[in-house]
Amino acid sequence: MAIDFTKGHGTGNDFVLYSDPDGRATLDASQLAALADRHFGVGGDGVIRAVRSESLPEGAAALAEDGSAEWFMDYHNADGSVAEMCGNGIRVYGAYLLDQGLLDLAIGGTVAIGTRGGVRQLIRTPDGFEVDLGAFVVAGEAMVDADGLDVARPGLAIGVGNPHVVVALADESELDGLDLGAAPVVTPTPPDGVNVEFVVPGDPIVRDGVGRIRMRVHERGSGETLSCGTGAAAAALATRHWAGEGAPDVWSVDVPGGTVGVRVVPTANGDHVLLSGPAELVFSGTMKLL
Template sequence: MHIEFAKGHGTRNDFVLFADPDNLYDLTADQVSHLCDRRGGIGADGVLRAVRCALVPGWEAEGERWFMDYRNADGSIAEMCGNGLRVFLRYLEEEGLVVGTEVTVATRAGLRTGRFLPDGRVAVTMGRARIGAQVQVRLGADTWPATAVDVGNPHAVCIVEADRLDALDLTHDAPSWEPAGAFPHGANVEFVVREAPGRLRLRVHERGVGETESCGTGVVAAAAAMRDDDTYTVGVPGGTLQVDLGGEEAVLTGPAVVVARGQCTLPD
């Protein structure tokens, strides 16, 4: 199986992208893992496949609108991805698959609208961030209270000391939580420092991936969990993102870049 692919990233949260308008290539978990393998494949945090809604169960009424089929690096299905959404829109624009400065696409978390800004960034609606219960997060021997936040996908937001953030080992240790049933399908876990009013810094461990250099939904979740203002600038290892919580939906703004295109062969 051969596909024409692109490689892109949003604040170094990177993705393999390809268009599949006729829904011919519903990838297996092994094929996704192969594409995302940084030694044996192309290398990415996830795969973004563009499918026409008419061919996606439950979205048929949206007809020719594009559906963002997002898969984590381990092949598991994810509901949403904020950085991925911006890169997905940039890819559709550059491929000539959408027109205009404002485009709405379908995701497993619902319809999301993006705007291409004059400075090259993309602003995307993220739905409403919903605050849930308090949980306890463990990483190695350390524990923190955390706030559960739903941004179309599940998050646990922990406030950590500024001098501890960079020292956290997110490579060898995966966070866990209590009660274990709080996130039956797993969760992204954000470790956050409040640097100043309206300014946060964080690291994230994404389910199905591990530590990534950025997480768009995680940035929105962190701002919502620590909210004392409507607008936030959030620093992540891969760059800087902006969040606006002042409207009916959260809006995430940041860069989205397609860096390469090519052809690859997928294993059977």
Template sequence: MALRFHKMHGLGNDFVVIDAREGAVAMDAARARALADRRTGVGCDQLILIGPADDADVSMRIFNADGSEVSACGNATRCVPVLVGRDVTVRTAAGLLHARLEEGGAAVDMGPPRFGWDEVPLAYPMDTAALPLAWGELARPAAASMGNPHLAFFVPDHMAVPLEALGPEIEHDAAFPERINVNVATILSRTHVAMRTWERGAGLTQACGTGACATFASGRRLRLLDERVRMDLPGGTLTLSEQDGRILMQGPATHVFTGETEL
């Protein structure tokens, strides 16, 4: 059976997007993992399944490259209005998101950050503003959820951190029952941050939308950042702002090509 798909990306965080609004497409961990394989499949960081929704314009399911299903993906959410061609409300497992089409990309209301230890979630109560934990040179991160669990380490030089080595160790630490995404960020000014991310189930990526939002939210909570910032990621730049306790994200989203593959 031939499967039609769209290859898209947000700042180099790349997706295989399947539009299943007209007809259901069966998806599970094994199939998602096969499609995401960069050697024997199409290749992507995440597989995105767009479908109908009772209470929104579309629904979105998200599978990491390792086949694990997750609740949110900021960069993929920006791709949805680009694919559909208009502003949309998107039903995700993390809640309802509003995405507005803009020239070259989209703006998304990502909702309020969650800082409760059981909301992230953590395995036991800890101060999520500065977890009493350390891995090598990385210590006392802030923790937050933007639909996905994130740690934010504010460091002098985010490029000097051996994230390839520390990322997997932190991701699978027993303190994080749903695993964890790891962000290392350098605050260049109160309105400018540079960041890299190790994504659970995908590894190093060019950009992480929910990671950028969680890091910004944690920086705001710690009074390190103003209410609007430029966030530089390896794949490009996002603009993040806080309005009435909600995190707004603006940035590029690109449709690369449409293809077919055999399921």
């Protein structure tokens, strides 16, 4: 079979996107991995299928949560494994739906998008998109060991629709000295894997009321990526938690691929975390799959 695809990225976190509104072109894990392969395929940190919520089983939960969630972001990691959510990916997904004529959304408008992590509200901004990642959970502590660390370090588990563990490092040299080619070892071991973020504060950590951190990440199923949107949100939330009372609600997170914004806002259902940043579509083509 042949797949018409588009390549896109959000701060260097890149994806292969294809359109399958009626759910007739479901790819298996090996085909998804072939698309994402950087040597023999298109290349990307993940694959996103644009499919209507009514056209796949997981979409039933999305429609039950929000009947307006027409579109579902069917997201898989680079190895073909299923993932609940992707903060950079959902912004690129919004740009793709617009580009393909599947969505009409003015700047300032909001659309509900179904994901395996729940329905997410995506807002179009002049510079890209902002997504409401919903409520978050500070889930406890874990120990993390990684190549380049002298000893294992404590990390804070954060849930933002998918699982993360955030580790604070002493300085820039520790962050730069990490080798994230291999997955960090997290103890206790999460049953479904986990994304691991390593952060250092800016100098100063707060400027003009905005918190500032720098981050690197190893994503489960993909390896080290240039950016992770939900990871940036988790890193900001963890740093805000460690800073305690008086910590800002607005954060700027520098990742190897650029900068994203994180906001914590009160809602009727408790605090939500929002992620903002660019979404770029790079090129389109067709690939034959075995």
